Amino acid sequence: MELNNILEAGLAGFISALLFSSIPLGPINLTILNEGARRGFRWAVLIGLGASTMEVIYCTVSFTGFSSLFKDLLVKAVMQMFTFLFLLFIGSKFLKAQTVNVPTKLDSASEKIEARLERKLHPRSAFMTGFVRVMGNLGVLLTWIVLAGNFMAHDWVADDLAAKFACITGVALGTNTWFVAFSYGVSRSHGRFSENTLLRLQHLSGICLIAFGLFDGAHIIWQLARHKL
Numbered sequence: 001m002e003l004n005n006i007l008e009a010g011l012a013g014f015i016s017a018l019l020f021s022s023i024p025l026g027p028i029n030l031t032i033l034n035e036g037a038r039r040g041f042r043w044a045v046l047i048g049l050g051a052s053t054m055e056v057i058y059c060t061v062s063f064t065g066f067s068s069l070f071k072d073l074l075v076k077a078v079m080q081m082f083t084f085l086f087l088l089f090i091g092s093k094f095l096k097a098q099t100v101n102v103p104t105k106l107d108s109a110s111e112k113i114e115a116r117l118e119r120k121l122h123p124r125s126a127f128m129t130g131f132v133r134v135m136g137n138l139g140v141l142l143t144w145i146v147l148a149g150n151f152m153a154h155d156w157v158a159d160d161l162a163a164k165f166a167c168i169t170g171v172a173l174g175t176n177t178w179f180v181a182f183s184y185g186v187s188r189s190h191g192r193f194s195e196n197t198l199l200r201l202q203h204l205s206g207i208c209l210i211a212f213g214l215f216d217g218a219h220i221i222w223q224l225a226r227h228k229l
Helices: 004-023 027-039 040-064 067-069 075-094 105-121 126-135 138-152 161-189 195-226
Strands: none
Touching: 004 040, 004 138, 004 161, 004 195, 027 040, 027 126, 027 161, 040 126, 040 138, 040 161, 075 138, 075 195, 105 126
């Protein structure tokens, strides 16, 4: 049973990281798209490695800093419903997008924070460029807080150190898998991705998010029916 919990937690972390790293085409993916075409595969991969390192830190903070909140049954129920609505809202936003960039108020706040961090830290290496840009992205931290709460609410990640570590390891593997694959594709194509190609990728991401949200909603309904609520 313990081994199954660890495998389930690792798989949840890997799939979610792979999905959310590829959507939307945000600052890191666009940076890799531009820098990878100009400086090559190695530079693009290092940007992705820096980004994934900071993302794993945010994921760790979400599981360790907020795990005590997710033990309460009411908080679990609220988190499940919030995640369901969150996924449907974000997915529909990307699916209906007419341009690659879908700006939000959170994006503008993140850009201001990112600009301040870059002025203070002056990132010059590829690794630090990716690291600092994710550090200033409030959406990444918010996403992992929501996902951590959802995973623990559904008991996909057990409330123990081994399961949390397995999930965080899966996140590290998922983010790096996407960034390496994307960097390779960018370097091979020399950045020749058309606007329509990127937009189709964003629409596909929206469909995946909506499907994940509907699955989450079906799970909530199944739980209610199971307990006859």
